[in-house]
Amino acid sequence: MKIITIIKKNKLIVLMLVVYLILFIVSPEKAVQSLDNSIYYLIEMFQILPVIFLFTVVIEALIPKELIMQGFGEKSGIKGNLFSLLLGSISAGPIYAAFPISKMLLKKGASVTNIVIILSAWAVIKVPMLANEVKFLGVKFMGIRWIFTVISIFVMAHLIGVFVKKKDMSESITEKEGSILSIKEEYCIGCGLCAKTLPVYYEMKNNKAIIKQIPINKNEMEDMVEMVERCPVNAIVFYRTVEEEII
Numbered sequence: 001m002k003i004i005t006i007i008k009k010n011k012l013i014v015l016m017l018v019v020y021l022i023l024f025i026v027s028p029e030k031a032v033q034s035l036d037n038s039i040y041y042l043i044e045m046f047q048i049l050p051v052i053f054l055f056t057v058v059i060e061a062l063i064p065k066e067l068i069m070q071g072f073g074e075k076s077g078i079k080g081n082l083f084s085l086l087l088g089s090i091s092a093g094p095i096y097a098a099f100p101i102s103k104m105l106l107k108k109g110a111s112v113t114n115i116v117i118i119l120s121a122w123a124v125i126k127v128p129m130l131a132n133e134v135k136f137l138g139v140k141f142m143g144i145r146w147i148f149t150v151i152s153i154f155v156m157a158h159l160i161g162v163f164v165k166k167k168d169m170s171e172s173i174t175e176k177e178g179s180i181l182s183i184k185e186e187y188c189i190g191c192g193l194c195a196k197t198l199p200v201y202y203e204m205k206n207n208k209a210i211i212k213q214i215p216i217n218k219n220e221m222e223d224m225v226e227m228v229e230r231c232p233v234n235a236i237v238f239y240r241t242v243e244e245e246i247i
């Protein structure tokens with residue numbers, strides 16, 4: 001039973017091991033090549049990700065939610081879109097480094113549209129990439145590609161913002177009626193206090209709290225604020241994305 005639980009929790013790793021095993025049996029040469037590539041990318045990730053996590057934690061601790069909501073939130077409008085384009089364009093590092101930062105920005109109130117702009121700019125119009133493009137393909141090619149890419153990014157980001165909501169992206173972020181409730185999974189120690197105190201809103205899954213629903217009326221919100229304060233490790237985040245902030 002314990003083995004099945006471990007396999008269920010690490011489905012991707014198990015799948016990768018099975019693929020490697022099959023590859024080693026069918027074509028050992030290709031398996032060795034593939035292993036070489038995997039090790040190369042793993043080393044790259046281990047070099048980059050600690051810095052990114054540190055950077056994410058520093059932003060999370062130092063930059064207030066209101067500032068992120070003003071700069072990148074639902075109400076930030078075209079200014080937020082341009083900030084996001086700038087942030088994605090001046091970033092450094094591979095695209096996978098953008099995901100923890102995007103998740104943190106989402107939790108702090110950034111809109112889905114602006115996250116798509118940051119990720120897309122990071123992936124295809126980073127400044128170092130543009131400089132290299134000029135070197136190999138010329139200014140005209142780079143300029144025209146940049147213009148059409150930016151237009152496409154804006155159209156795509158606004159369409160995704162219409163169809164994808166925060167609640168679709170992570171079970172630990174729930175947004176409704178202008179409120180966001182989220183659990184910082186990495187902080188939650190699984191004490192179960194929130195699920196015992198407010199079972200309507202929280203439940204435990206794999207020893208972590210997850211959100212069942214978000215409070216809407218004033219009394220429910222007051223209960224929620226009290227629970228946020230009682231969490232022993234400050235893992236619960238609850239605030240309004242419109243009107244006044246509650247916590």
Ligand code: SF4
Binds near residue numbers: 195
């Ligand atoms: S009270 Fe906090 S630490 Fe305890 S389960 Fe809930 S979110 Fe996790």
